[in-house]
Amino acid sequence: MKPIRASLLAIALTAVFASPAHAATDAQLAAHWAPVHHQDTDSSDYDADYLSTVDFDGDWNALNNWESQDDSLARLTGAAYYSVVETGTHWFLVYSYFHPRDWDDSPDPFGQRTHENDMEGLLLTVRKDGSAFGKLEAAVTVAHSDFYSYVPAGSSFTGGQENVDGTLLLVNGHPATRQEAKGHGLYAWDGKNFPGGDGVVYSPTGVGEVPSGGNDRQVGYRLIDTFAPGGLWARRNNAETYASLGTFRGDNGKDNAANTAWGWDDQNDGAVLRGFMASDPALLVSTYFANEGDFSRTYVRNAYR
Template sequence: MKKNDALFATKLQILFFMASCLVLLTSCSSELEDEVVSNKQKNVATKQATAFYDNLVLRWAPIHYQDVDNAGCGSMNGRGDYITAINFDNDWVSTNNWNNIEPNKGYQPTAHCYYSVVETSTHYFIIYAFYHPRDWANICFFGIDYHENDLEGQLSIIKKSAANNGYGEFQGMVTVAHSDFYSFTPSGSPLQSNQESIDGSVSFENYNNEAHPVTAQESKGHGLKAWPAYNIIGDGIKYYPSLTTAEVPSNNDDRDVKYKLVNIFEANGFWDKRFNTAFLNNAKSFPSTQGSGNANTPWNWDDKDDNPGAGELATDPAKLVNNYFKNLGSFSTTYSLNPYKGIN
């Protein structure tokens, strides 16, 4: 081959190589752009879904009445009935809460409510849980009828529909009062008693131009029912839901206090801390300290004489609702979202 021909062939090879690299780079750039766009779309979808569930929880969060008793060995002049965060004292240790809620410890009982959402193709099931550092009694005598830590709440049953701006229809609730569950339905609900009786009706109150169910907790033991099955007797606090604000009552008869909704499954939160033995026993109940008895997490709440198992109010709510009620209409028991079972 002549020298000029060889040089020409070499140049052609270089040009071909450069063209191949350009095609490869263009292809890689296009794939990278597609991946970036796809990730952005996923992030937007995730944020939209998170916002929807947050607003769903807020939409059906109860206006909550808390009766307050200012006399008794555990009352702290009424403070013993204020709801607060489980880690109000900035730790996840359950054996110091009885003492740390004392005013001289410097920790404020900012109002919180813990929630979770479980979903099927037909319904949303929302847990709301309120925490008190003390389940207390008038007389602290030989550890009878009081204990450290208290967590009681409710399951709200929401039928999916376009009603209420797409947040569905409130059909009923099952509440927790110590070792018993109580069922309540609003006027017009199709739900009827099945294996368990219906114990009363749900009332609604307007808040921010939306009708919210109304619940109430008794003083001392903090059993929870639909209002007015429990009610404020004398002094009491009226709590309103918020996604962002946690307030402290100004006094024992403050009727305008915001509680902050907190996801049970938030990162490094209630659910994630369940295996911390300074916090929970067996990942599901609070330790038995200060007096007798102990509190349970929602995934261990149990009615002492019903058919569903312990914790199923939270972990398998469709099963429990199907047992408690009939005339459910279109009702799926297959979960599309159930973080208790790892379905996300």
């Protein structure tokens, strides 16, 4: 075989093996990597820890969600919002989990520990390795005003400007997360039982279900596109839902204290600014981690921009 023809064949074979087996849609990517989610519950008010949607009560008025939370438990169907942005080397998937209340079982007369609406979540970094769904390499979770970094077994990623806080466990191929009762800080699951022995395990079945009680270990949840028409992002400038960009309205407990993914912020991570987990995840990941290998920060598409 002539050298030129051999070179062309090598290039063609490289292109074949570098291309995905099929082009997965964002919805398929999100479903493939959606976490098995361990939601701790508190026995003083189990259903206040059930997942739901921002419009669970049939409207987008964020000022009535606290009051509506316990009107009808049938409306508290499991759900998570997702978004996907993409560079030449990676997909970045954000999952956001919503609760109508960030609550406490003791009085909060000065509104310092509780607030209406609560959204916390995580960022997954998935390498485009030529397979349909890529290779999971890292996760960063949101717990109040702190972010936590994790890597699954086999990842080359190590700590960068932030330490790696632990190993990201997988359950049936899905990353496993855990979320606190009441305040709903979100972390990687540690493989242990719930602190008080009771909690809800949500699995991404595609169907949103209501837990049968505070210790239901088989509850389905559905995924909702953050960028859907008329949805979270489309309404980002709507004063019925938001007090300011990335911040929900709320008047129970501390006013206007809950944020969307484009409002999440770690309190001490320097140049990674508010909202970058959604709008510039490549910068966040390249700052938090080292040994990323081939890693592009140029977006092929990013609807947050």
